[in-house]
Amino acid sequence: MATYTTDQRQLFTGSTIAVLKPATTEQVADIVRLAAHRGIGIVPQGGNTSYCGGATPDTSGRQIIVSLERMDRIREVDPVSMSISVDAGAILKNVQNAAANAGLLLPLSLGAEGSCRIGGNIGTNAGGLSVVRYGMTRDLLLGIEAVLSDGTVVSDMRKLRKNNTGYDIKQCFAGSEGTLGIVTGAVLRLAPLPTRRASAWLKLASGAPLAELLALVRRESADLLTTFEFMTARSIALATEAMTNPPSVRAGSGGTVLAEFASSSRHVGLDELMEAVLAEAIEAGWIEDAFLAQSESQRTAMWQLREAIPEGEKRRNGSVKHDISVPLSSIQRFLDLAASQVRSYDADLELSVYGHAGDGNLHYNVLVPPDVDRTEFTKRIESGLSLQLYDTAAALGGTFSAEHGVGRFKKHLLERYGDVGRIAAMRRIKKAFDPAGIMNPGAIVRPWRKEPAS
């Protein structure tokens, strides 16, 4: 049971009456009707990879977990319509593979792809590694099937790019983290499968303007840029320590960007394009040097390094994660201000800063010192320094959660930083979809009953 009642980061363990594993949408509807009748809270769960406790029951022992893991079918790949229809419990990696087997790309890719499930990706509006080119999960969502809190099944599994026939219910579910109903199926949009990639390791000059570099790369790559990942020297060092056979690449004095172009065409010379773009960046003085992967194994090594950062942090003693985003025009300013806040808070703290800079999204992580209790340290930082960092992001028009969601751990942040009118609208939606408050109770919005009378 523990794998279902403990969150991914092992920060919290709840308890549950039972873990139910329906095999069909009808069974999900039956469960919801029964729970509604008995007033039992339902915690929907996919791969249980939430960083915010979005899929973890409370400690009351009066909630049930509905795991979608048995509903993992690929329902249909339509290569001509460029769409794939799946059960919500399908593992992201399996959906990627099914698309690739049909010569197409599911352009959603993230660290947890081997275990996270599509329903969870929709519930958290997952982002990941190629948002700069392809967008977030919501941008890929063509159709949805979901069970509402009274057992009503919404069935809108159309494969249409365009369908302007009233409110777009599927968009309500994207990012709702199971609080409005249980997503049981989805149709996702596919793209032409890239057959060529050019991947480069850009050693940034000190003070190199990230946003301006990004703008140059997007423009001169004809927007064939799929990835623009920023990594500091410290994050790279952590990753290197976690690898058995790390590549011999180093960071520049301003850090590193891993940039990748992708193309499905035989008629575009991607390496030449990358070389031309890098030459412009060098001429602008923004990068000291660059290394263009000459083979698939070199490309893979760069990516393995990027993906080993979380493991590197974990090996050291973990990190307190800050999944912030700011407008691109403020990214440099955030880095400067935040670094100074960390120094003032405790000059001995170490940072691991990296992330999807192409989207203005940084994982601004404070490393847990090797000799301290991780949970205690996390609590201390989150009640102090974290709020300073989030204040800084908010003051720059940014956010405390770029792609990880709100879940149970960040509700207080939503109340602190969310626009009052927007939260009022969120409560209206919650009440409309879940008047009895049985859908993932405790996640995202606090009960509307506590809202002051207007």
Added chain:
Amino acid sequence: MATYTTDQRQLFTGSTIAVLKPATTEQVADIVRLAAHRGIGIVPQGGNTSYCGGATPDTSGRQIIVSLERMDRIREVDPVSMSISVDAGAILKNVQNAAANAGLLLPLSLGAEGSCRIGGNIGTNAGGLSVVRYGMTRDLLLGIEAVLSDGTVVSDMRKLRKNNTGYDIKQCFAGSEGTLGIVTGAVLRLAPLPTRRASAWLKLASGAPLAELLALVRRESADLLTTFEFMTARSIALATEAMTNPPSVRAGSGGTVLAEFASSSRHVGLDELMEAVLAEAIEAGWIEDAFLAQSESQRTAMWQLREAIPEGEKRRNGSVKHDISVPLSSIQRFLDLAASQVRSYDADLELSVYGHAGDGNLHYNVLVPPDVDRTEFTKRIESGLSLQLYDTAAALGGTFSAEHGVGRFKKHLLERYGDVGRIAAMRRIKKAFDPAGIMNPGAIVRPWRKEPAS
């Protein structure tokens, strides 16, 4: 007053107490509070270019029109963040121009762009000419400001690509046609400004598979395709008659596709790319011949022809429009079935079929014969043949409204074709946002009071 109370297609004229023209968001909120207090229905209006009567008051004379036309400011262009913040009353063309002046592209382009306004584009989730590359209006929406039915202002004008902090309220407004509140401002995502374009006139072979041709063009253009517009010979002939100096291009025996690639890079040879792609399409036997624009004036001429089709229809005596979309894999089947339905209904009817085939979206228009009353003819077709055509689209997994919306004219179609669960969810949302039913009453959803008790 008539310009405000009559719909764009001049099919319906309502009446109104007054046309109010607020200049600020606060004035909009004041109006809404007053109307809520008095129980007066509010019809928000932008450029009044709805094809579905979405912005037209009823005949009761007890509704007010709130025109956003005075709120037309460009609030901010942020070239580094690639975003633009505007008042909802800003005219689309002016927003495009403001972006272009900053070296960026607002990738929303449609026939009415000289008069439609951003609030209306959001309200209808406008599509248009470059959806295949850039998506619909909702895909460009980064931030929103809106007044709810009790005067609450939702203010979420952030310039963030990623902001997963609970329900995405702005997505509720996209496609809601003013029935959930009044959008007063928005932040839109911009893209690198294309500096090169390659535009080609593809003369389709008889029976050429449109979807397979599209897949080839997307793949081998590295997805630099921005436009894939289908036109039948009849539509081209109508357009030609409406032009003073029409280009000398002809349709192929299977019709024509106007395809355009766009690139912001100096390093990608677009003409060579287009030539390579066209050679593959010719080799596949899907196009008889192709003509690649050799100059900006040739390119403009092709576009003027495409854009003159609605005017050509109007000159003849108008058309009954069917804004259908089907999955790409069914587009050919729809064309075959629909043509046979039209022949069976009345062998003398003429069609003008064209549209955004890259999105599976066809404007399947039945021409009004020159000598008959347009309104009478429209009524007759819409109560008979139209339903047959929509039935066919629905049976193929398609929709009766791809991009025009529901408004007042298509409510019965939503009830006929909409999934029951989805309509139930829509009613919940409507009730949550507008419990008194004062926001654009009569558009999209019928009052929930008539919903049978559950």
